[in-house]
Amino acid sequence: MMIKRFIFFALLINFTFQSQVFAQTTKSKKALKLYKSSQELKKSRDFEKSISALKKAVEIDPKFAEAHLDLGYNYFILRDLRNARVHLQKAAELKPDDQKFKYSYIRVAEFELREGNYKVAVDYAKKYLTYNSSARYQRDVDEANRIIEIGEFAIEGMKNPHDFKPVSLGDVVNKFPYQYFPVLTADNSSMVFIGRQNKIENLYISTNENGKWGEPKPIKEINTNAQEGTCTISGDGKTLIFTACGETKERKVYGLCDLFISHKSGDEWSTPKNMGGKINRRSWESQPALSADGRTLYFVSDRPGGIGGNDIWMTKLNEKNEWTEPENLGPTVNTKRDEIAPFIHANGKTLFFSSEGYLGYGGYDFYKTELKNEKEWETPENLGYPINDFRDQVGLFITADGTKAFYSNEDYESGVIISSVLTSFDFPEEIRPSKISDVVAGKVFDAVTKKPLNAQIKLTNVDSDHLISAVESDEKYGNYLIALTEGSKYALHVDRSGYLYKSLSFDYKKGSESKVIELDIYLDPIDEGSIVTLNNIFFESGSYALLPESKTELDKLVKFMSDNDELKIEIGGHTDNVGSDDKNKTLSLNRANSVKEYLTKAGISDERIATEGYGESKPVEENTSETNKAKNRRIEFKVVKN
Template structure:
C-alpha cells in the first residue's frame, strides 16, 4: 500500500511540476499525452501506457512522452521498454534538468551490463542536474555508480589470466549444479543439484584421473529440498541446509543447518545443529573449517550489520557448538554478504558481497585472519574473475592452485542453468599460506587392526591446538591439513596405547605435497616404547627449549591418565663428540625431562632417567638428517 501511495504521489507531482507541452508537438499528441498522465494519476496504468504509445505514434520525438512512458514501464518492472523510452528521452533532450530521472535510470541500466563509461556519463549528468532532496536515494545510487565505474575501469586495465573450464559433462549432467565443496585430497566433491523443483546433495569422486558420475547421497536425501552444503577436509563431516522438515528432521526457522558424520561409507542420520547455530530466521550456505570444528554461514537474523551477514561458531573443548557471533566489520556491510568459504589453512576467508568496492552485483573477496583472531581488510579478487555479473560459491584447493565455482546463465526461455567450472588461480591472488595434507590410517602395530584415534595438530611455538580430527572407526583412515608458516607437533591418541609423536617443520616455504603416512600405535604393555619427536634442547646443552612444552605436557597428561605405569626416559645422541661427552649429555637431557615431569606432579618413583649416548642409533650416522634422527628422547613402559 505504501508503495502504491508513493507511486500515485509521484505521478501527481509530475503532473503539477513538469512542463507538459512542446510547441513542436501536435495538439492531438499533446491531448493523448495529457490524458495518459491523468489516467496514471487515477492509477489506470493500462490506459496511461496506451495513450502515451498513441501519442508517440503521432509524434515520435515527443521527449516528455518518452520520459513519462519510461517511468510507467519502470514502475511496472518492464525494464526493456523502460530503457528504450528513457534512452529516447535523453537523446532528444540531453542535459535538460527536467529529464534527470532518465539519466539515473540509464546509468543504472548500463552498469548492470558492465557498460561503465556509459554508466559514468549518465550518473554525472544526473548529479549535474542538481536534483532535489526528494531524489536522495537516486543521488546515493549515482554516487555509488560513479565509484564503481571508476574502480572497474581502472581494474580492467590490469586483467589477470583467467581461463575457466567446465567440469566434464559427466559431472554437469543436471540442469543446475552449484555451491561445490571439496575434500582436502581433491578426491571428493559435494554439490547441490536441482532436478525440477527438487534439490539434493550429490557426491562425485575423482578416480584414475577423471571425475566420475555424480550420485545422490541417499542418507541425507528426503522428499524435501536439501540445499547448500559443506564438507570437512577429511570428508567425514557434512553440514547442509534444509528449509522444510518432517517428524525425523525438525526445522525451527525459515531454513536450518543440519550436520551428519560419515563412518566407513555411511552417513549418520542428520541432526539439527541446535539453537547456538539456528534461529527462527534464515540460516544457510555453511562453510566448515578443515577439521570440522568451525563453521561460517549466512543468516538474516537480527543483531547483524546488513540483511544477510556472515556468522560463525566454533566447538568448545567438549565438542559442543558455541553461540554464533557476527563477523562484524570490515567483512559484513549494510548490503548482503553470501557464500563464505574458509580455506583449509583456517586463515583465509573467501566470500561474495554487494557491499564492498567492486564491479557491481555480487563480487568475490578474500580476507586474512590476523593475530588474535581479528580480520584484515577484504580484497576484491579482481578482473576478470569478477565482472558485472554475480559471482558466488567459490572454493579453493588446499594447495591454493585451483578454484571451483558455479556459473549461472539463462537460456532462450529465461530458465536458469548452473554449471560447475574449474580454473587455475592466477599468481596475483594466490593465498599467502597454502596447505598440505597428511593422510593414511591408524592401526595396532601388533595385530594390524585399524583404530579410531584422536589426532591433534599443535603449533609448538604458540602451544595452540590448530586442528583435531579422528580416524575412521571402520577403516582407520584420517586426513589432516598442515599449513605453511609454522612448526607442528602431531599427536595420535588412543586409550590403551602409547601416544604417537610426530614433528613437521613448515616454517620455511616448500612445494605443496600430499604426504601418505600410516601410523602404528604401540599397546601400553611392558617394553613398549615411543620416540618423543617434539622435545628440543639448546645446541650442545640439556636446557629445554620453550617449544618443547607441547610434548612435555602431553607426556604429563599420559602419566596422569595411566597412574599405574612406570616409565623410563631414555636420552640418545649422535656420534659427534667423544663417547664420554655424549653419554653425559644424554643422561642430562633425560634428567631434564624427568625433572619437568616431577615438577608437574608426576611421582619420582614412577620415573627413571637413563642416558644411552650414541650406543643405540636408529639409523646410520652418515648425514645431518640421520644424525638429527639419532638425537632423540624416548619413553618406555617398565
C-alpha cells in the first residue's frame, strides 16, 4: 500500500555525435561494432536487442564508459531500475569529470538519494549542475537542486537522531503477508487495519488483551471480494469510514475510489453507505481520518480546486447531522506535490500526515501541524530522523496520551514491497502533540431499572462555550467513550428524552498524566422529587454574581426547561460551613435567585421556578477538606411538578 514514486524521463540522445566521440574511447573494434549496432536497434525501439548488443560490448571492454551509459538509459526506459543504476553508476565512475556524461550524474544522484546515500547524491547533483546550465534541461536542473537541498537537510538532521526502537506487534496480529494502516480506538483497546492476502485487501479488527494484540477478525459486514482500503475509526469505536475502489453490485461509486461509512450498534456494523456526492467526486477520495468524536473528517483527494497533486481536505457534521462541503486545508498544509495519509490526534488539534512536498529525507516523510484556530494551521514540522529516512513513511497513529506510535514497517526490494508488519514505538517527547488527552469511558444506565440506555453525551469548553465533541452511548450495552484534552475546563452533559440530564465537570487547565477515567452514569426519570446537581455553575468567592463560564450550564438548563414545558422546579443553593449560618443561607438563596433570573430572562416562566437557600444545612460530604467543601458549594434543581 505504500507509495513509491520514480521519475522517468524520455531521454533523447544524439546518436551520431556520440558514435563519433565513442570511436575514440574504446580500443576494441568488436566492442565498437556492437555499440554501433545497438544504436540502430535503439532507433527502431528494439531495446531488448540493443541491450543484448551493449552487454556483449561491455563484456569485451568493461571500461567502455559510453556503452555503460547507453545500457543504463535503455534499462531506465524499460523501468529496470536495478540494472539502470548499475550501468549509469559505472559510466559515472569511469568518466567522473566529463561533461558528456552529465546525465548519468543526475540519474545516479536520484538513485543514491533513494538509498539514503545523501553525501554521494549531493556530490553527483552538484557535479551535474557544474556541467549543465542549459534551460533546455530545466527539469533536471530543478531535480539536482532539490536533491542537494534534501541531502544537506538530511545530513544535518541525522546528527540529532530521536531515540527510535520500533517493535513488531507480534505474529498473532501480523498473520497476513501484508498488513498496514493501523488505527486504534481512543482507549487503545481495539485496532483496525488492512490485511492483504491473495491480492485482496480487507479490514480486520484486533483487541488488546493484557497488553497483547489478539487474533485479527474480519469485519464481515464490511468486507467483500473487492478491495476495502484505508480506514479510520472514531474514538469510541462506533463509526468506521473506509475506502472502496471500483464499483460492485453492492457498492456504487462516484469516482476511482470512494469513502463509505458504517456505524456499530451492539456487536453489529451497519451496511456501509457511500458518503455521497459532497464527499465523493469523480476523482480519487481515500485515506480518511476521523476526529475522536466522529464529527470531523479529514481525507485525501486529487479533486479540482486543490493546491496540487493529492491534497488533504476536511468536512464536518453539522447540526442536521449532514456532512458539510469539504474544504481544502490550504497552502500552509498542502503543497504542489502530494500530501497523503492524514491522522488527527484525539485532542482534535494536532494533525499528522505524510508529504513529499516539504523538506525532508527523501520520498514521503511524516509531518505534524497544530490547529491555531478554527481554520489556521501552523507550519508543518518534519518528525525527524530516524522516524523519517530515505524510504516512504506513510500511515502513522499516535495514542491519546501521545506516548505511543503505531505504523506499518515495510521492506522493499528494487522498489517492490516484500513485507509489511504492524509495529509500535515510544513516541519521542520532543515531538508529541502539544496537548494530550484523557479518555472518559463507561456506561449509561436507567437509575431505577439499571438497564443500559442510549443517550447523547456532549462535551463543552466552559471558558469559550464551544462544543468540543458529541457522542452517543450504545443502544444495546450503554457504553460510551469521549476524549478530554488537557488545558481546558469542561462541562459534560448526558441527555435522554424523559430523563433528567446529568451534569459533570472536569477541570484540566493544569494538565495531568493521561489516563482512562472509568465513569458509569445513571440517569433518573423525570419524576417529582428528582434532583440534579449543576456542576458547572460558577460564582466568585463570597458572591452571588454568575461567572461567564456558567453560561454553558445555564443554557443547558434553559433548553431542558423548554423541552419539558410542563415541568416546575426548585433551584436550591448550598454552601460549605465557612462563615455564619445566616450569611451562608442568605448567600445560597441569592445564588439560587441569580440562576432563576438568568432563566426568566431567557424566556422561562417565573411561575415554573421556585428558589430556596439551604446554606450549609445539607452537605453531601463532611466539610473536612477543600475537596469536600467544593462539593458542598453547589446549585441543584429539584423537580417539583412533572
